[in-house]
Amino acid sequence: MRTLLAxxxxxxxxxxxxxxxxxxxxxxxxxxxxxxxxxxxxxxxALMEKELKQPFNVVNRTGGSGVVGHDAIARAPxxxxxxxxxxxxxxxxxxxxxxxxxxxxYTPIGLMxxxxxxxxxxxxxxxxxxxxLLAAVKANPGKFKASGTGQGGIWHLAIAGLLKDQGxxxxxxxxxxxxxxxxxxxxxxxxxxxxVPCSIPEARAMIDAGKVRALAIMDDNPPALYPNLPxxxxxxxxxxxxxxxxxxxxxxxxxxxxxKTLAIALKKVYDSKDYKEFMAKQGYGxxxxxxxxxxxxxxxxxxxxxxxxxxxGLAK
Amino acid sequence: MLHxxxxxxxxxxDPYVLTVILCSALFGLFVGxxxxxxxxxxxxxxxxxxxxxxxxxxxxxxxxxxAMAIFSGDIPGALLRIPGTPASAAYTDEAYAMTKKGxxxxxxxxxxxxxxxxxxxxxxxxxxxAPALAEIALKFSDYEYFWMVVLGLAGAVFIxxxxxxxxxxxxxxxxxxxxxxxxNPAGYPRFDLGITELKGGVSLIPMMVGMFAVxxxxxxxxHMDPPLxxxxxxxxxxxxxxxxLLVKYPWPLVRGSALGTVIGIQPGSGADMAAWMSYAMAKxxxxxxxKFGTGHxxxxxxxxxxxxxxxxxxxxxxxxxGIPGDSITAIAIGVLYLKGLNPGPTLFINxxxxxxxxxxxxxxxxxxxxxxxxxxxxxxxxxxxxxxxILMPAILLFCIVGSFAINNTVFGVLLxxxxxxxxxxxEENGFPVAPAILGVVLGQMMEENFIKSMIxxxxxxxxxxxxxxxxxxxxxxxIILFWPIGAxxxxxxxxxxxxxxxx
Numbered sequence: 001m002r003t004l005l006a007x008x009x010x011x012x013x014x015x016x017x018x019x020x021x022x023x024x025x026x027x028x029x030x031x032x033x034x035x036x037x038x039x040x041x042x043x044x045x046a047l048m049e050k051e052l053k054q055p056f057n058v059v060n061r062t063g064g065s066g067v068v069g070h071d072a073i074a075r076a077p078x079x080x081x082x083x084x085x086x087x088x089x090x091x092x093x094x095x096x097x098x099x100x101x102x103x104x105x106y107t108p109i110g111l112m113x114x115x116x117x118x119x120x121x122x123x124x125x126x127x128x129x130x131x132x133l134l135a136a137v138k139a140n141p142g143k144f145k146a147s148g149t150g151q152g153g154i155w156h157l158a159i160a161g162l163l164k165d166q167g168x169x170x171x172x173x174x175x176x177x178x179x180x181x182x183x184x185x186x187x188x189x190x191x192x193x194x195x196v197p198c199s200i201p202e203a204r205a206m207i208d209a210g211k212v213r214a215l216a217i218m219d220d221n222p223p224a225l226y227p228n229l230p231x232x233x234x235x236x237x238x239x240x241x242x243x244x245x246x247x248x249x250x251x252x253x254x255x256x257x258x259x260k261t262l263a264i265a266l267k268k269v270y271d272s273k274d275y276k277e278f279m280a281k282q283g284y285g286x287x288x289x290x291x292x293x294x295x296x297x298x299x300x301x302x303x304x305x306x307x308x309x310x311x312x313g314l315a316k
Numbered sequence: 317m318l319h320x321x322x323x324x325x326x327x328x329x330d331p332y333v334l335t336v337i338l339c340s341a342l343f344g345l346f347v348g349x350x351x352x353x354x355x356x357x358x359x360x361x362x363x364x365x366x367x368x369x370x371x372x373x374x375x376x377x378x379x380x381x382x383a384m385a386i387f388s389g390d391i392p393g394a395l396l397r398i399p400g401t402p403a404s405a406a407y408t409d410e411a412y413a414m415t416k417k418g419x420x421x422x423x424x425x426x427x428x429x430x431x432x433x434x435x436x437x438x439x440x441x442x443x444x445x446a447p448a449l450a451e452i453a454l455k456f457s458d459y460e461y462f463w464m465v466v467l468g469l470a471g472a473v474f475i476x477x478x479x480x481x482x483x484x485x486x487x488x489x490x491x492x493x494x495x496x497x498x499x500n501p502a503g504y505p506r507f508d509l510g511i512t513e514l515k516g517g518v519s520l521i522p523m524m525v526g527m528f529a530v531x532x533x534x535x536x537x538x539h540m541d542p543p544l545x546x547x548x549x550x551x552x553x554x555x556x557x558x559x560x561l562l563v564k565y566p567w568p569l570v571r572g573s574a575l576g577t578v579i580g581i582q583p584g585s586g587a588d589m590a591a592w593m594s595y596a597m598a599k600x601x602x603x604x605x606x607k608f609g610t611g612h613x614x615x616x617x618x619x620x621x622x623x624x625x626x627x628x629x630x631x632x633x634x635x636x637x638g639i640p641g642d643s644i645t646a647i648a649i650g651v652l653y654l655k656g657l658n659p660g661p662t663l664f665i666n667x668x669x670x671x672x673x674x675x676x677x678x679x680x681x682x683x684x685x686x687x688x689x690x691x692x693x694x695x696x697x698x699x700x701x702x703x704x705x706i707l708m709p710a711i712l713l714f715c716i717v718g719s720f721a722i723n724n725t726v727f728g729v730l731l732x733x734x735x736x737x738x739x740x741x742x743e744e745n746g747f748p749v750a751p752a753i754l755g756v757v758l759g760q761m762m763e764e765n766f767i768k769s770m771i772x773x774x775x776x777x778x779x780x781x782x783x784x785x786x787x788x789x790x791x792x793x794x795i796i797l798f799w800p801i802g803a804x805x806x807x808x809x810x811x812x813x814x815x816x817x818x819x
Contacts, residue, residue, distance in 0.1 A: 191457065
């Protein structure tokens with residue numbers, strides 16, 4: 001009801017703003033209540049509320065693999081009263097022809113988090129290293145299956161791009177689309193698929209329960225949760241890395257002073273003990289970039305992922 | 317273990333925790349009553365509040381609020397034909413038919429009492445065998461889910477008392493609607509007509525509110541029905557006759573509770589699917605299936621118990637493996653991590669008092685549901701005394717608010733109105749709407765599990781029957797589907813043999 005009230009307020013209020021913000025702010029999440037993006041948005045919202053003394057109402061606009069929510073953020077009035085937590089998919093979807101929207105349709109405020117992809121197998125799998133696994137995939141094209149997100153999603157791209165990078169046909173490891181990492185992991189444990197590339201926090205409960213073994217992480221450094229997990233660089237000598245990230249952004253054309261106010265508040269939120277503790281407990285990685293660096297970061301991500309999507313034949 | 321339970325008692329029976337339980341119970345009852353606001357949404361709204369609570373009250377708030385919301389979703393369903401949450405949709409028509417017959421109190425009382433019993437059943441299963449059951453649930457793969465969904469769809473055709481042909485057509489309409497959008501295994505937008513909102517598909521809640529409630533309002537406008545007669549002198553007697561029902565329907569109760577728990581444990585299917593399947597099962601096994609759909613309490617007993625037991629069942633894989641059994645536990649898992657109660661077998665070994673405290677909260681929530689639910693029903697019943705020309709516009713307003721709130725978009729309101737009109741036309745022509753809604757609930761799951769299975773088996777159809785659990789489910793599905801035909805042939809054969817002169 002609170003979100004509803006806020007939405008009505010936002011719709012009804014005039015643009016005249018004495019001192020931003022002077023009324024509640026809506027924070028749109030393109031993903032469902034309960035997921036990692038939603039949880040991150042809710043803690044950011046709660047902490048921004050403390051900083052800027054106005055309610056931050058988290059609103060889930062789900063559906064269409066994120067298209068609907070990202071669209072809603074881009075189309076909102078650029079007055080600082082509608083923000084969104086945009087995700088890595090914004091630099092992927094337009095390459096596949098799902099939406100004309102790109103990262104350029106937003107005013108970046110700050111990068112808040114990035115979770116690199118891992119590679120996991122069942123605990124009783126004979127493959128103890130990513131090298132063994134890839135050799136087996138290469139030797140038996142089509143025999144193993146992988147899952148963990150929808151067709152053409154970030155984790156699909158992570159493994160397909162790695163295979164391409166290693167000179168293996170991405171089609172050698174067919175992708176089984178799933179509604180997310182949790183059903184993919186369940187499928188891994190039940191014997192339906194053999195490989196799940198997803199972020200380490202997503203696989204954490206299954207790793208700790210002794211059901212799943214992580215083989216490697218697609219990042220420069222091992223994750224804080226499992227400092228002994230090898231990086232791809234160490235295992236294969238490749239620079240291939242990929243991460244899902246989350247950025248707080250506003251619609252394009254946000255006034256510079258509002259952007260500045262928000263960026264300063266967001267930096268304080270990022271540095272706060274509450275945020276760091278929350279993210280550490282969930283196992284999520286924290287990375288900060290201010291408005292300009294976030295724009296550069298998203299441009300780089302767009303170029304990387306676009307190239308990868310083309311290379312594995314997913315781009316239009 | 318006894319020591320741990322003693323500690324758990326101390327954790328739960330603490331004034332602060334008890335206050336949290338009471339407040340979240342009232343919150344849950346309120347949310348469940350409002351069409352469009354679901355138990356999942358109640359949980360999402362509670363999350364920011366639980367940030368500031370210790371672990372046990374944080375989890376207690378979610379457990380209590382959701383149990384209450386699933387029950388109180390029955391109230392507008394029975395009184396106004398608007399299911400408060402999708403979990404009540406399966407038997408909304410039945411409960412509303414009872415209200416029309418002047419038996420609103422029996423319908424609501426059954427909803428309340430058997431919800432509580434179902435919830436306690438699920439909790440008992442969770443307390444005694446959570447780790448073992450979660451282990452079995454992990455053995456389920458897409459092949460098994462596929463058969464479970466087909467079983468659910470087979471049931472759809474038999475619910476209600478419309479003709480099987482018309483029910484099947486309604487189901488196909490639902491399956492068609494389920495095809496809309498981008499959330500299909502190929503990730504390819506279908507039937508979106510170039511509208512961004514339709515890329516997200518048709519959300520269940522605006523559709524459901526439209527098909528049940530808006531169509532009812534249209535019917536009122538067209539036919540100007542006389543006001544409902546309610547036996548108002550029996551106020552506060554919702555518990556009357558419940559013992560009789562318990563004695564009369566012990567099997568539906570046990571069956572519903574057991575099926576609900578099993579469905580709840582399966583990741584991806586929750587209280588709403590449990591209610592649909594057990595309602596269909598109640599009719600299948602009933603001695604008087606012809607009474608279903610005309611205001612017969614048996615299906616409400618079974619399905620009312622099932623949706624609440626599913627709620628407890630969903631926590632089993634969530635606690636043991638961090639795998640959500642439904643959308644509510646998907647949110648709750650985040651809260652568990654946040655509070656340092658990391659899901660996993662270690663949770664049962666390292667801090668057993670916390671897990672036992674969660675069990676106790678489940679028991680407590682289902683017990684206080686009885687008095688609080690009684691009060692809610694008592695208050696809500698007054699709604700029926702309002703003149704209908706005041707009540708109906710107010711309901712329409714609620715429908716609009718609810719369908720807006722689910723995704724904060726006017727598009728939801730539009731969907732509600734369109735589906736309301738569609739349902740009105742369907743029902744005026746004798747097509748039931750419930751199968752269409754079930755088609756939307758299950759259509760996506762069916763497609764997804766079928767495609768995934770086919771990818772995994774490299775296009776080999778026999779994989780659907782060669783796994784042991786899948787094979788068993790396949791056989792059960794075919795028996796249920798072809799039972800009526802088999803029975804008919806059998807009767808024909810015998811009547812020919814015994815009465816050759818009849819012709």
